[in-house]
Amino acid sequence: MRLSRSLVPTLKEVPAEAQIASHRLMLRAGLVRQTAAGIYAWLPAGLRVLNNIADIVREEQDAAGAQELLMPTIQAADLWRESGRYEDYGQEMLRITDRHKRDLLYGPTNEEMITDIFRSSVRSYKELPQIAYHIQWKFRDEVRPRFGVMRGREFLMKDGYSFDLDYPGAVISYRKMMLAYMRTFQRLGVKAIPMVADTGPIGGDLSHEFIILAPTGESQVFYDAAFEEVDYSAGNFDITAPDDLARFYDTMTGSYAATDEKHDTAAWEQVEASRRREGRGIEVGHIFYFGTKYSQAMNFSVTGADGKPVNPHGGSYGVGVSRLVGALIEASHDEAGIIWPDSVAPFQAGVLNLKQGDAVTDALSEDVYGKLSAVALYDDRSERAGVKFNDADLMGHPWQVIIGPRGAAAGRVELKRRATGEREELSVEDALAKVGTKRL
RNA sequence: CGGGGCGUGGCGCAGCCUGGUAGCGCGCGUGUUUUGGGUACACGAGGCCGCCGGUUCGAGUCCGGCCGCCCCGACCA
Numbered sequence: 445m446r447l448s449r450s451l452v453p454t455l456k457e458v459p460a461e462a463q464i465a466s467h468r469l470m471l472r473a474g475l476v477r478q479t480a481a482g483i484y485a486w487l488p489a490g491l492r493v494l495n496n497i498a499d500i501v502r503e504e505q506d507a508a509g510a511q512e513l514l515m516p517t518i519q520a521a522d523l524w525r526e527s528g529r530y531e532d533y534g535q536e537m538l539r540i541t542d543r544h545k546r547d548l549l550y551g552p553t554n555e556e557m558i559t560d561i562f563r564s565s566v567r568s569y570k571e572l573p574q575i576a577y578h579i580q581w582k583f584r585d586e587v588r589p590r591f592g593v594m595r596g597r598e599f600l601m602k603d604g605y606s607f608d609l610d611y612p613g614a615v616i617s618y619r620k621m622m623l624a625y626m627r628t629f630q631r632l633g634v635k636a637i638p639m640v641a642d643t644g645p646i647g648g649d650l651s652h653e654f655i656i657l658a659p660t661g662e663s664q665v666f667y668d669a670a671f672e673e674v675d676y677s678a679g680n681f682d683i684t685a686p687d688d689l690a691r692f693y694d695t696m697t698g699s700y701a702a703t704d705e706k707h708d709t710a711a712w713e714q715v716e717a718s719r720r721r722e723g724r725g726i727e728v729g730h731i732f733y734f735g736t737k738y739s740q741a742m743n744f745s746v747t748g749a750d751g752k753p754v755n756p757h758g759g760s761y762g763v764g765v766s767r768l769v770g771a772l773i774e775a776s777h778d779e780a781g782i783i784w785p786d787s788v789a790p791f792q793a794g795v796l797n798l799k800q801g802d803a804v805t806d807a808l809s810e811d812v813y814g815k816l817s818a819v820a821l822y823d824d825r826s827e828r829a830g831v832k833f834n835d836a837d838l839m840g841h842p843w844q845v846i847i848g849p850r851g852a853a854a855g856r857v858e859l860k861r862r863a864t865g866e867r868e869e870l871s872v873e874d875a876l877a878k879v880g881t882k883r884l
Numbered sequence: 885c886g887g888g889g890c891g892u893g894g895c896g897c898a899g900c901c902u903g904g905u906a907g908c909g910c911g912c913g914u915g916u917u918u919u920g921g922g923u924a925c926a927c928g929a930g931g932c933c934g935c936c937g938g939u940u941c942g943a944g945u946c947c948g949g950c951c952g953c954c955c956c957g958a959c960c961a
Contacts, residue, residue, distance in 0.1 A: 456922065457896050457910065461954050481953065535885090536960075553961090586960070587885065594961095601961060653961090730961060764961040798920055830921040837921090848920055858920090 445488070445791070446813075447823045452489050454835050465660055466773035467592030469782050473839045475769070475790075482589025482597030489821075489839065490769070492790035494600060497768050498579050500631050500787060501602045508624035508683050510575040510604055515557050517581055521547035523556040527741045536584045550583040555738050555760055558605040562756075563744035569609050572746060572756060573617055577604030579765060594726070594770035604761040609748070611735070614757035618650060618733050619689040621761040622696065625654055625729055626676045632768065633785025634658075634775050637667045639701045641730065654729035654763075655703065658775035661724030666707055668699035669719040726771045731761040782840030783863050786884060792819040793879045794841040798829040798848035805852045808872070812845055812857065815876055819883055820845070837862065843879045 445452075452474040461478070462468040470476050475490030486494055502512060518540070524530035530537075530549075538550040551557070558576060566572065579602045589597050606617035622638060629636035634656040641653040655665055674680075674695055681688045700715045702708060703725070712720070739745065739755035748754040764771075776783045786792065793816055797809035813822040821841065823832045829848070836844045846858040851869055859875045860867045870878070 453894090455895065455911090459895065460890085460897090463955075478953090582961085584960070588955095588957095588959085590955085599961070603961090727961070762961055767961060796920095802919090828919070828921085828923070830919095830923085833921045835922090846920080850920070 445821050447821055448825045450489075450821070451487055452821070452839070453487070454838060462592065464591050464594075464774070465777055466594060466770040469773055469777055469838070470592055470770065473782055476593060478592075482586060482595070484593055484596060484598070489790040493769050493784070493788055494766060496788040496790075497632065497772075498600070498602070498765050501628055501763055501765060502579065504624045504628040504631070505577050505602065505604060507627075507678075508575070508620045510577045510621075510624070512578060513576050514578045515551075515554050515561075515580060517551055517583070518548050519551045519554075519557055521549055523560055524549065527556050527559075527738055529556070536586065538583050538585045551580075552582055552584045553760075553762075554578070554580075554603055555605065555734075555758070556742065559738040559742045559744050559758070562607055563739075563742060566607070566744075567746055569746050569748045569754065573606065573608040573613050575604055575606040575617055575620070577602055577761070592770055593766045594774075596766065599764060600766040602761075602763040602765055606759045606761070607739075607756040608758075609746070609754060609756060611757055614733055614735070614759055615650075616686055616689060618731065618759050619693045620683055621731050621759070622652065623676065623681060623683050623689065623692050625731070625761075625763065626674075626696075628763070629654065629656060629728075630676055631787055632772060633787055634772060635672060636728075637665060637671050637701050637725065638696050639665075639667075639703060640697075640706075641732075650759075651730070651732035653727050654731075655725035656728050656771055656775060657723045658726050658771060659724055660774045661726040663725055663727075664704040664707075665702070665723055665725040666704075666712055667701040667721050668715050669721050670695070670699040671701065672721070726767075726774060727764075728768050728771050729761075729763040731759065733757070733759040777840070780834070781838030784840040784842055786842045789840065789842050791821040791839075791841050792816075792884070793821075793843040793845050794832075794836040794839065795820050795822040795845045796829075796832045796836055796847060797822070797824055798832065798846065800824060800826045802849055802852075805847055805849055808852045808855065808857070809847045812847065812872060812876070816845070816879065816881055819879070819881065845875055845879065 454474045455472045458468045459471050462471050474487055476484040476486055479485050521530050537552055540548040540550060542548055581598055582601050583598050586597050589595055608614040608617055626636060636654050636656045638652045638654050641651045681692045700711055735757050736755040738758055745753035745755050773782050795809060795813045797805055799805045813820060840862060842862055844860040846860060851857055855872060856869050857872055857875050858867050858869050859878060
């Protein structure tokens with residue numbers, strides 16, 4: 445994209461409402477714009493990040509054998525009356541009435557709907573297990589939205605649902621999702637710790653939260669260094685092999701991890717001192733097994749091998765996709781701006797033409813941009829060099845290809861790595877080779 | 885939902901106490917200037933002062949109601 449023709453409204457000053465780093469930076473870098481309390485419009489650069497994260501989540505879900513579908517945002521209240529949650533959910537649920545005075549709601553989650561879909565189409569134990577997920581907008585009418593997209597009312601979430609014939613099967617699905625999550629967070633460039641969680645209003649007795657580490661996180665976390673040492677790749681764990689899943693699960697649950705609320709000082713002291721890690725964290729995912737809660741309440745049964753009906757065991761698995769945009773920034777930024785991990789950056793590189801209007805730098809900049817256009821944002825504005833440097837740092841491109849009259853005459857450019865600040869002067873070919881010209 | 889605060893050009897703010905024809909910085913436009921980390925100067929455009937009502941000769945300013953937004957707490961992906 446050419447910045448001069450792009451809706452990327454960077455700001456020098458911070459809008460008054462933004463308190464935390466990620467919110468300030470998202471507004472300043474032109475990623476989002478608030479349209480109502482806790483509701484945001486995603487501008488082009490922000491949408492690219494959101495999509496990049498969603499793509500990684502999707503790839504790992506697919507790799508774990510989950511199948512993508514798409515359920516609607518608006519749901520009928522009757523479905524929720526079946527499970528009893530229409531009454532239980534309270535004020536957080538946004539209730540809507542249509543012209544025929546029928547009760548509808550803007551979905552905060554989809555257990556009822558997925559159960560309804562399964563019960564009307566899955567009849568035999570031979571069709572299970574299955575895991576289905578979608579990436580869809582949700583709405584929870586938070587009393588107090590805050591922290592920008594980290595705690596918005598409207599948010600993009602990947603929610604997945606598993607159905608197994610019995611508990612042992614459900615445990616395997618649960619472990620698959622846990623491994624898929626660890627792989628997902630690893631690819632997003634953050635450290636994630638799974639922690640035993642309360643099962644909350646949805647019920648069940650097997651549940652983990654995924655906390656990613658960020659210095660400004662909402663809660664204090666204590667964990668064993670083991671979590672940082674595990675190799676989650678397919679080479680180490682085969683996600684289709686129950687034995688590997690068990691080994692993985694034992695690794696995850698065998699080491700200490702807790703937020704301050706549940707911190708157990710005695711247990712903590714059992715951890716070898718050199719392995720104790722402490723930090724701040726942000727919850728970005730939550731998985732839980734809920735057994736037959738919905739299949740019973742909503743009459744979802746399949747015929748078992750013995751010819752008798754069985755209520756499948758379910759689990760659900762959420763990742764806050766839009767929240768992750770903010771969380772990743774909390775985990776990776778500095779005074780100057782965002783430092784995107786390569787895997788999610790809206791643009792791999794910013795091409796900075798330091799002397800717009802100069803024939804030599806213009807020609808070289810156009811040439812470089814032409815080769816990088818799929819992955820770069822070309823700053824072709826008639827701005828001073830300082831403005832371009834500052835905006836590039838703010839937007840957080842992993843690479844900056846800096847093209848000024850000093851090197852352009854010799855056909856050389858400067859390549860800056862945002863994360864480290866390192867700069868080196870290179871030929872165009874070498875710079876392009878380092879940046880890469882294809883989308884990651 | 886309890887407590888606190890704020891709504892004035894695109895953004896950040898002053899003006900309100902003590903009513904009298906709306907101001908500053910940034911940004912934006914034009915020109916000159918500058919040219920490797922937010923250049924300088926000049927000129928210029930841009931505001932039903934959140935909305936409704938009241939008091940008053942006169943309301944951004946005083947009074948009442950409403951709406952919106954933010955912060956702290958309790959609650960959540």
